[in-house]
Amino acid sequence: MATNTEVDYAREKKGYINILLGLLVLTAVTFIQPQLFLVEHNFAIQMLIGLAKAWLILMYYMHLKGEKLIGATVIFSVFLVIFFFVVVLLDVANFQFGENSHITSEATSAGKSVADRHH
Amino acid sequence: MGGHEYVPEIATDRNGVEHEVQGWQDDFFGGKLGFWLFMLTEVMMFGSMFLALTYYFTLHHADFINASSSLNRYLGGFNTVILLISALTMGLGLLEMRAGNVKKAKLMIWATIIFAVIFLGVKAVEWSAEYSHGIFLGLPALQGGGAESLPFGEIMFFGLYFTMTGLHGFHIIIGIGIMLWLLKRINAGKVTKDHYILHWNIALYWDLVHLIWVFVFPYFYMIGAGDITGGVGHGH
């Protein structure tokens, strides 16, 4: 099995540019969203926009669309990372010693916030 | 230069049907698969760092938002666009190579390198600005328990900020290095219209570097954007 099939240069290039435009639009949304809409869920929205961008990059720039085996390995790894996140965050979100722990109690963990410094 | 052309072996089954044996030589899919598997390790590595980041975001929600609001979103956003365009130039370069336009392919690779250098330059500007405000690894603001100390959550934020953007920048430097090497291999005639697995994989690598930034940027720069305090007041 030698290299890939012939490339339709013009069509591929057009596709890349379209994806670029999509990514630029999403980047713009990233910027204006915190001022405009769904501001209480800022973090979730930002990550969702990131996911959308990542999906475009993976599918089209990285040519994952149509790749069966490689796509399956990517999905497996992503699920693994998600599992690590879910369980570790379940652990830390249910931290039982919040008031007494040196790293979270009011007494020890406070300081002069950077937001209160200059600007 | 043509050298030993690899001729695959043939295995014949009991019905006399011939089957081509896949050798380790000249295996485009194998080269692709191998590099994707390697990239999965980068996913696990940066994934673990995002895990650490989210760990402390959970413990110190308000501190993170305050710290984020102090970062320069415009420089960060500018870098996002630079990296985005560089991913395009890298992809176009590969397209040119596959279409046989070697000169244009090299031009695109050079363009990508230049964008990468600009990215690093902007990063250096950001870090110097933070340093001059006393926010840097080793400075009193990032030590615990002193008069100049930031709150614990902000120390965690900035510690991971410098670590993750630093590691990302390190991957950009490596990317520049392998792109320069790619140019050498093209000039030596080892990467051509018909044998471009190296170019393919390097383009994938650059897309991965971009992919990581797609999550680094909003996580550090945007969570504190737009005067959002997540419903919590300043401080702890």
Added chain:
Amino acid sequence: MSKSYLDAGETHCAIGHPKSVFWQWMLTVDHKRIGIMYAAVMFVFFFVAVFTAVLMRAELFYHGPQILDGDTFNQAFTLHGVIMIFLFIIPGIPAIFGNIVMPLMIGAKDVSFPRLNWFTFWLYIFGCIVALTSLFNFSITEGELVFNFADTGWTFYAPYSLNTGTNVVTTLVAAFILGMASILTGVNFLVTIHRLRAPGMDFFKMPLFVWGIYATAWIQLLATPVVGITLVLAIMEKYFGIGIFDPSRGGDPVLFQHLFWIYSHPAVYLMILPAFGIMSEIIPAFSRREIFGYRTIALSSASIAGIGYIVWGHHLFTSGMSDLAKTIFSFLTFFVAIPTGIKFYDWVATLYKGKIVLKSPMLWALGTIITFAIGGLTGVTIAMVGSDIHLQDTYYSVAHFHYAILGGVVFLLFAGMHYWFPLVTGKFYNEATAKVAFYLNFIGINVLWFPMFIAGYLGMPRRYFDYLPEFEIYHQVAGIGALILVAGLLLMFYNFISSWKSGEKAPHNPWGATTLEWHTETLPPILENHTKVPYVDFNPYEYHHGQPKVKFDYKTMQRID
């Protein structure tokens, strides 16, 4: 006399075509030679770590200090753990038999990336050198020669690893480099198994050893980067004070434990899965019949790899983790016993009504069924949170993992060495000596480690260089066991080395096995493995009345049965 891959000039090199035998070995990309070189280096380090263990057993023979002080003892168990884990058992079976045997078993001529394989071996050597540098790290403090090797235990827990004056950073760097070598081996083996199987060999016609290597490669690939970055973060913490694990800045040492064990638990499955693969090869060959439940054993390897990723928190039961997390991890941990149990039942079912050949590879396999069963079952007892609170960090845990790693992984590595010795060398070892060595090892491990379950249950803590007098008897029995074990090890290696030099020549397919690595014209195999790649339209363990069903004409690799 046809040529073998060991003959001078019979090898492919990464750079050029050297004439000298020395450079042919240094530059070889041949998977068989690379596997042998891994074995040579790994066993040297193995014996260094065994010596460290004997030193500790000697210190612990009587209570009170004898030959080591407390700090040096801490360095001793750190050294023992670092060498055994990072330099020996994690490269382990994949580096040796994954390299030598796996490509032969799938009918390939080499791995997918032979030059990467060569590079990976030397990366491993570089990691070993860095580890040695951290070992020979001395300084003069107040006129005294001070030995600076890390004293944190191989687990490098924060915050002690951040604050200790001993040289932790070099060891962390060594572990990182060795981890990279493990990852690259995983990549190479995964692509090899996906791409280079002989025509006709789909996944469910692969030998079970290949399934074991495949599942292991997934763990090498996805789990190792997590510890890699954890070690980098620990180094950055020490040098730049990023704060991530340092409580004085708000860092959480429990996060270090989470990240560390997210790798280190899957790592133990990385160790045992290839070993189980070896068991699955030996059992059918020495029962002269097809293995029972081929498909379930294959799928159980995949399940163990998968489940292994999600149970790491059982190492953190006493760390301050939340009760919710403890419950989740305890619940998930029990599941991993299921596919393991399936394998054991399938192996025993294979023995039933088989014609058992009680030669040394089979002795090792059968012995391991006993010792690993003990290791595995005692693991289940500490998977329960309640009992683990009492037994964590006692000798009970230490006995558990030594039964599982020494009595599971290492014993099966030795089984594989006996089984494939004729393949690799073309010679036979002395069978009577091998049997004696087995019994010494088997008796030794049980005398050494079984008392430790009791001592741990009664409260003997681990990593302690001194203890209350009531524990002395256990340490003394264990000390005797250690000497018996070491005698067995030395006898076994003496047998291998002297037989390779001057043992009798092995006949073709000496065990009458069915898998492809034995279907070469001569032993040892030629450089290109098989004369021609065969078409595989048969299952890996087809026996007919105790004899292999599939026969080949070795000139054409066509079936003649």
